[in-house]
Amino acid sequence: MATALAPAPARSAREVYRDTVAALLPGEPRLVVLDSDTGLFGGVDFGSAADRYLNLGIAEHTLMGAAAGLAREGRIPLVNTMGAFASSRAVEAVKIDIAMGNLPVLIAATHCGVSAGHLGPTHHALEDIAVMRALPHMTVVVPGDAAGTEELLRQALTLGGPVYLRMGRGATPDLPAGPPLRLGRAQRLREGTDVTLAACGPYPVLAALEAADLLAAEGISATVLHLHTVKPLDTPALLSALGVRDTVITVEEHWRSGGFGSAVAEALSAVRPVRVHRIALPDEFVPVAGSQRYLLERGGVSAREIAARARASVETGPGGPR
Numbered sequence: 538m539a540t541a542l543a544p545a546p547a548r549s550a551r552e553v554y555r556d557t558v559a560a561l562l563p564g565e566p567r568l569v570v571l572d573s574d575t576g577l578f579g580g581v582d583f584g585s586a587a588d589r590y591l592n593l594g595i596a597e598h599t600l601m602g603a604a605a606g607l608a609r610e611g612r613i614p615l616v617n618t619m620g621a622f623a624s625s626r627a628v629e630a631v632k633i634d635i636a637m638g639n640l641p642v643l644i645a646a647t648h649c650g651v652s653a654g655h656l657g658p659t660h661h662a663l664e665d666i667a668v669m670r671a672l673p674h675m676t677v678v679v680p681g682d683a684a685g686t687e688e689l690l691r692q693a694l695t696l697g698g699p700v701y702l703r704m705g706r707g708a709t710p711d712l713p714a715g716p717p718l719r720l721g722r723a724q725r726l727r728e729g730t731d732v733t734l735a736a737c738g739p740y741p742v743l744a745a746l747e748a749a750d751l752l753a754a755e756g757i758s759a760t761v762l763h764l765h766t767v768k769p770l771d772t773p774a775l776l777s778a779l780g781v782r783d784t785v786i787t788v789e790e791h792w793r794s795g796g797f798g799s800a801v802a803e804a805l806s807a808v809r810p811v812r813v814h815r816i817a818l819p820d821e822f823v824p825v826a827g828s829q830r831y832l833l834e835r836g837g838v839s840a841r842e843i844a845a846r847a848r849a850s851v852e853t854g855p856g857g858p859r
Contacts, residue, residue, distance in 0.1 A: 547708035601630035620649035620662030650790035652705035667795025727761035747840035
């Protein structure tokens with residue numbers, strides 16, 4: 538009798554990012570990895586490209602300035618740090634040194650959202666999408682799972698401008714198969730006729746899919762869009778998913794102000810009257826430590842909350858109650 542193989546352990550987006558970079562570095566002499574003593578690349582053998590891995594220590598502002606200088610000399614720097622530090626401590630250098638010059642620097646931000654929940658609010662990155670999408674030239678990418686991270690990273694490296702790649706800390710479940718990943722193009726993961734759920738980030742997308750299942754059991758059909766690129770936002774895909782409906786529910790792992798939901802509201806309000814219900818973490822510092830999933834549930838980013846909002850929007854939509 539054959540012995541059943543145990544399933545491979547799930548990998549985190551940051552681990553896939555690390556392995557992809559390690560594979561790319563020897564064959565692409567323009568790539569340079571700048572680290573802030575994250576430990577992510579500990580034990581990695583870069584082979585002939587070992588001299589293009591530079592650990593500058595916990596000095597995020599300096600890291601961004603060094604990356605800008607290298608980019609101006611024809612290199613493609615990949616800057617590695619935690620999201621909380623990239624979007625706060627180092628943001629002046631990101632703005633002035635990188636974004637202003639439209640330089641090809643990829644900022645690989647880990648521990649984003651509340652994925653470092655055990656470390657408390659100093660290490661939460663709940664403002665980073667708002668900060669980075671406000672910068673001219675900046676592309677903002679939020680992979681939905683580990684597999685998508687490699688594909689979106691490879692595409693991002695061809696853009697020729699600054700990129701903010703937002704990743705969590707630990708492993709997350711894989712998303713179901715969908716259309717091919719294309720930077721700047723939404724993935725439609727579920728077809729529906731009654732309500733549109735637009736989500737960004739691993740657990741928000743999973744919650745939206747779970748909510749769609751809950752709603753289906755009640756006879757409510759939901760479209761689920763995975764928007765892995767927050768900037769530029771795929772507004773045509775949102776409009777297509779809405780059809781004649783006037784409501785979209787957004788889901789994200791970010792403070793309610795300025796994030797993915799705000800980007801959707803801004804984009805849609807410019808072209809047609811649409812109600813945007815934003816499901817996100819409350820605009821307050823998270824007062825407790827805990828796991829990523831616990832803190833998201835505690836903050837209302839859950840399938841139950843999404844289903845409740847969707848149900849209410851369908852009941853009170855155009856034409857009155859169903």
